[in-house]
Amino acid sequence: MEAIQWKANSLYLLDQTKLPVEEVWLEFSDYRAVAGAIAAMVVRGAPAIGVSAAYGYCLAAMEYRSLSPAAFQSNMALAKGVLAASRPTAVNLFWALDRMERCLSAHGNSPDAVPALIAQARAIHAEDVEMNHAIGAHGAAVVPEHARVLTHCNAGSLATGGYGTVLGVIRSAFAQGKVDMVYADETRPLLQGARLTAYELVRDGIPATLIADNMAAFLMARGKIDMVILGCDRMAANGDFANKIGTYSVAVNAHHHGIPFYTALPSSTIDLSIPDGGGIPIEERPGSEITHVFGVQTAPLEVGTYNPAFDVTPHTLLTGIVTEKGVVYPPFQENLAKLFG
Known part of the structure; x- marks a missing residue:
């Protein structure tokens, strides 16, 4: 399942506000x-937002390429x-845009950089899918036999470049x-669990x-419930993390x-x-959603x-953090810095 495509110099997004009906x-x-x-929230989920923004940056370069x-x-x-x-909350958005900007700078901030920018956006997309598969493999190892797993919101193919972080773990373990x-969880107020996670699970x-x-x-x-695993939109250096409210x-x-309580990212x-x-x-969203x-x-x-739209969970409540480089355990600040510093 995928929610983002780049074809013939246009970006195509699966409208997640219409799922699961259309x-x-x-x-x-x-x-x-x-x-x-x-x-x-036509597209949502931290990794998917980053991928989409990278392609959006390409569209801007194509629009402005005839200028001085x-x-x-x-x-x-x-x-x-x-x-x-x-x-404002999902850091992948800023990470992807900064990477695209560095690519442009490496090519002299020239309008001729459009092909390189498209290649960079495609690389961000492909790398995200690859990371999701690695997250799935590492996370499956911590899932017990005959597990009954609770998840919240949607961190699947629809929230990423493909395969999913949390649902990548669940897919691999299944x-x-x-x-x-x-x-x-249905995940009020926009029901991403009911509309999107349930949709992905049923389809698989x-x-x-x-x-x-x-x-x-x-239920607990x-x-x-044998374990909880859910997503993350931004994690601080000490392991505190923001995810769906x-x-x-x-x-x-x-x-x-x-x-046991895990996040995957x-x-x-x-x-x-x-x-x-x-x-x-x-991020605070319109009251009309409530x-x-x-x-x-x-x-x-x-x-x-x-x-x-989000709340912050302290790292003291985390059992582990599932990443593409393995599962990180306490002390989180020290071990996150070793792997990603």
């Missing part, structure tokens, strides 16, 4: 529209800013006969049970019940420049709302 591919030839698609070198360079800086402003059941024939977010602790207390609650409940999601989770910017469910009003319009 599979609609949208074509993009304007980087501003790509930024809008990221903000509107000075005008080209200034407009490319503007385009990078537009793409970077689309969502192929080894180790997974009996995956419990997917992996046993799946959808639950409401407020049911996880009950009943002994129905509700992750912190799952972590606290897993800790209380003595259940590529190295592009680790931000060693931030000492701890307090420095991770948290007062309405896909256009249907479910709350009084006069009520106040607070809608952070």
